[in-house]
Amino acid sequence: MIKTKDMKTGRDLFILYPGDYYASAIQCFIGSVTGSCVIVCLYDTIRRIGGMGFLIVPGAIGTEGIYRDQIAAQGINQMELLLGELVKLGADRKNLTAKIFGAATFRESRLSREFISTSQLRFIDQYFKSEKIPVYVDDLGGDYRRKIYFSPTDGKVYRKVLSNNDESSEFIKMELEFINRIFRNKDTFGDVILFE
Amino acid sequence: MSYILVVDDSPTIRTSVEFTIKEFGFPIKQAENGAEALDTINEFKGKGEDLALVVIDVNMPVMDGISFLKEFKKTDRFTPVLILTTESEGAKIKEGKDAGAAGWMIKPFKPENLKDVVMKLIQ
Amino acid sequence: MYLKETRRYGKPVKIIHAGEFYTSGNDELIQTLLGSCVAVCLYDPVRRISGMNHFMLPGRISRVDIFNDRSARYGITAINTLIEAMLGMGSEKKSIVAKVFGGGSVIEYRQRAKSIPEDNVRVARVMLEMADIQMLEIDTGGAYSRKIVMDVLSGEVYCKKSASEKIAARVFSRQLGRDIVEV
Numbered sequence: 001m002i003k004t005k006d007m008k009t010g011r012d013l014f015i016l017y018p019g020d021y022y023a024s025a026i027q028c029f030i031g032s033v034t035g036s037c038v039i040v041c042l043y044d045t046i047r048r049i050g051g052m053g054f055l056i057v058p059g060a061i062g063t064e065g066i067y068r069d070q071i072a073a074q075g076i077n078q079m080e081l082l083l084g085e086l087v088k089l090g091a092d093r094k095n096l097t098a099k100i101f102g103a104a105t106f107r108e109s110r111l112s113r114e115f116i117s118t119s120q121l122r123f124i125d126q127y128f129k130s131e132k133i134p135v136y137v138d139d140l141g142g143d144y145r146r147k148i149y150f151s152p153t154d155g156k157v158y159r160k161v162l163s164n165n166d167e168s169s170e171f172i173k174m175e176l177e178f179i180n181r182i183f184r185n186k187d188t189f190g191d192v193i194l195f196e
Numbered sequence: 197m198s199y200i201l202v203v204d205d206s207p208t209i210r211t212s213v214e215f216t217i218k219e220f221g222f223p224i225k226q227a228e229n230g231a232e233a234l235d236t237i238n239e240f241k242g243k244g245e246d247l248a249l250v251v252i253d254v255n256m257p258v259m260d261g262i263s264f265l266k267e268f269k270k271t272d273r274f275t276p277v278l279i280l281t282t283e284s285e286g287a288k289i290k291e292g293k294d295a296g297a298a299g300w301m302i303k304p305f306k307p308e309n310l311k312d313v314v315m316k317l318i319q
Numbered sequence: 320m321y322l323k324e325t326r327r328y329g330k331p332v333k334i335i336h337a338g339e340f341y342t343s344g345n346d347e348l349i350q351t352l353l354g355s356c357v358a359v360c361l362y363d364p365v366r367r368i369s370g371m372n373h374f375m376l377p378g379r380i381s382r383v384d385i386f387n388d389r390s391a392r393y394g395i396t397a398i399n400t401l402i403e404a405m406l407g408m409g410s411e412k413k414s415i416v417a418k419v420f421g422g423g424s425v426i427e428y429r430q431r432a433k434s435i436p437e438d439n440v441r442v443a444r445v446m447l448e449m450a451d452i453q454m455l456e457i458d459t460g461g462a463y464s465r466k467i468v469m470d471v472l473s474g475e476v477y478c479k480k481s482a483s484e485k486i487a488a489r490v491f492s493r494q495l496g497r498d499i500v501e502v
């Protein structure tokens with residue numbers, strides 16, 4: 001994550017690298033670019049607090065669904081990290097709405113269409129239903145990078161399809177690093193500490 | 197029979213935890229924040245139902261897990277409280293330990309680990 | 320920044336240093352010397368305007384830096400500043416193209432500066448991608464110092480890499496010494 005200024009408004013702009021998450025209760029922009037990963041923007045419509053995070057599940061969800069699935073547990077945890085930041089700022093998940101973007105498939109990518117369109121979308125569908133968080137916008141698929149600008153205090157999202165740097169995208173490179181990290185850690189779970 | 201109370205603001209995680217530990221045969225009740233957990237405990241205490249264990253998240257709206265722990269330990273020093281959270285910072289863990297938590301588990305949890313810990317704590 | 324007249328190129332040369340930038344529509348050259356620093360060169364072929372900056376982040380960007388505004392004080396805003404200066408001279412963003420140079424590392428400094436040059440290059444690429452500016456040439460990394468000369472009217476950039484450890488080490492020690500001290 002880096003911090004800079006939005007040129008048009010002069011507001012603080014937090015640029016997330018794939019895998020980062022950030023929430024704010026004060027006026028700013030949170031921005032990033034997504035290809036195959038999913039960017040999730042959550043917004044508390046009453047308290048006016050919002051946050052952005054990245055989501056990718058490292059494989060296919062089993063037939064029993066997300067509650068008993070170790071692959072799904074990794075995606076649930078990525079969302080927990082973002083939700084935790086929102087709750088710390090005073091957000092209530094009963095007021096949350098979601099806007100989600102990404103899951104693009106690129107012809108030359110190592111990631112299969114099956115992995116992106118089936119596994120990711122299946123997780124998203126089950127997760128947001130289970131959490132009872134309404135998804136207001138889902139802008140998924142295609143074969144292009146999306147630049148997402150999120151204003152966390154009013155929930156507005158500005159989306160632009162990028163047309164340059166297809167072959168030399170730094171975000172796609174970082175996204176693959178993030179996806180590889182998630183795959184490497186898919187059998188890694190949190191520590192247990194017993195007191196006394 | 198005494199029951200296990202699962203407290204988390206995420207319905208997905210409450211259900212996952214319930215699926216993982218229901219084989220022990222304890223009735224399981226759910227609450228979505230610390231305040232609701234205290235209400236639930238009081239309600240069932242009135243009905244004469246015993247509490248075996250609390251599994252609770254930290255980051256929740258209304259009342260977080262650490263505040264719950266401090267409040268709960270004023271009236272019940274013996275029922276074990278297991279923290280289940282994404283928080284992994286040493287200072288936060290120490291706060292939980294000092295407030296009387298029986299254990300601290302970091303998400304994502306491995307189902308076998310959760311079963312082991314729950315087994316140890318309810319014995 | 321100072322004006323340097325050289326006979327070798329037959330044009331006036333503007334030399335910039337770390338933390339500086341320059342934009343121009345005149346028939347002249349912009350030059351800088353890079354070690355682990357990064358230079359972004361922007362060119363608008365429609366208006367025939369060029370701009371160059373030379374920036375350096377103070378180190379790995381940590382969360383503390385972000386919230387103390389440390390990272391913003393250094394390189395990250397330098398790219399926006401340069402884009403804004405180009406727009407101020409009448410360029411349209413959609414006509415601007417970019418070239419990125421620098422981010423070299425020299426063996427004896429590699430340990431200490433580990434990922435700083437890579438971070439600098441990454442920031443430049445991230446900012447340009449967010450602005451959707453096409454990067455035509457990226458010549459970064461490696462154990463080189465680089466001398467960059469940009470021809471304002473044609474947008475052509477001449478990049479001379481020097482692998483000489485001695486020269487490079489001198490460039491690096493000066494830049495790291497100056498830029499890291501405030502961390």
Ligand SMILES: [Mg+2]
Binds near residue numbers: 087205206253256
């Ligand atoms: Mg929570």
